Amino acid sequence: MNKNGRTGPAWAPAENEVLRAMYASGSWDELLASLPRRTRPAIRAQANSLGLKRDGRQQWETTEIRLLYELYPTTTPIREIVARLAPHTKESIHKQAACQGLKRPRCGVEHHHPGWERLRLLLESRGALTQAQIAGALGISQSAVHKLRQAYGNNLRTAGYVPPVHQGKWTPMIGLADGRPDAPKPFRPQGARSGRKMANRFATAAGLVTPSLTAPTGRVFRQPMEIEDWRQTCEEAA
Incomplete structure (x- = not known):
């Protein structure tokens, strides 16, 4: 134990000079290579005793990124990852993981979508319906039904069309896809116009x-x- 109360060999003046010269901007790989007898916690403790500080933006080393690849996609608690990747903060770790394309697992987490569940049960019980009929049955607006159709378009299909009462467009009916394609659109001869042509x-x-x-x-x-x-x-x- 040295005079500062820490275990390990005492720091030589030459080592302190290297630490003063490299600690602020040097990478951890360079520091560990230049101070082979010292570990990272020992270097950080000695730098604190000398009043040295690293630059505000911590650079990511190759070894740190490799460790991030090993830990981040697993179920390892984030607090443990922060402890093993000190002095990087939690925000810095999440940002670096996003840059590397890494994501945390979602094991055991179930996401419920009430809107989709209600729509699915309605279509299973009543069959294909128009957007207005769905809005009335669920008590929501037609724009909300349209958003549900956009969000879960792969699970829905156009099951058919309702003809107009007078003049107008055919109204599509929405149904569950179940692997089936959309129903074909109603045939309309090319050049045909809705309504009757008035005589001159x-x-x-x-x-x-x-x-x-x-x-x-x-x-x-x-x-x-x-x-x-x-x-x-x-x-x-x-």
Whole structure:
């Protein structure tokens, strides 16, 4: 035991000079190589006694990153990892692990999704439903149903379509996928337009178009289109 109350050989003046020169910015690999008789805790304790401090941002050594790969993806408590990777803080360890693409395990942790569970039970009991029907049955908004469909799109499918009452679009019905593909969209001939095409009343009045029996009802007056016929009509009316 030396005069400072620590076990191990006393620090030589040459070692203290090396420590003063390298401790602030040198890596731990360099410090351990330059002070082969000293361990990391011993170097840190001697630096504290000399009033030396490391730079605010601790550099990660190759050995530390290797140890991080060994410990971080396991069920080792994070407090133990922090103790073995001192002086790195917990935040620094999480940040370095994210940079390395490491993740903590989720063993024994179950994540419950109430929205999805309610939607799944509803579709299992009642079959495919429209977005409005789902919103009414679950007591949520249609935008919430849309978000559920986006979040769990792999588990859902378009099971069919509801035709419009009058003019409009077909409404998709949402059902459980169970490995089945989406139902095909309703066939619509190319160039077809929704609704009935209104007849040109001017062409009908001129006799160029024959009124259809299914055309909208109304009064259509046939008027002469030539100037002479119009003058003759005016004279007869006078």
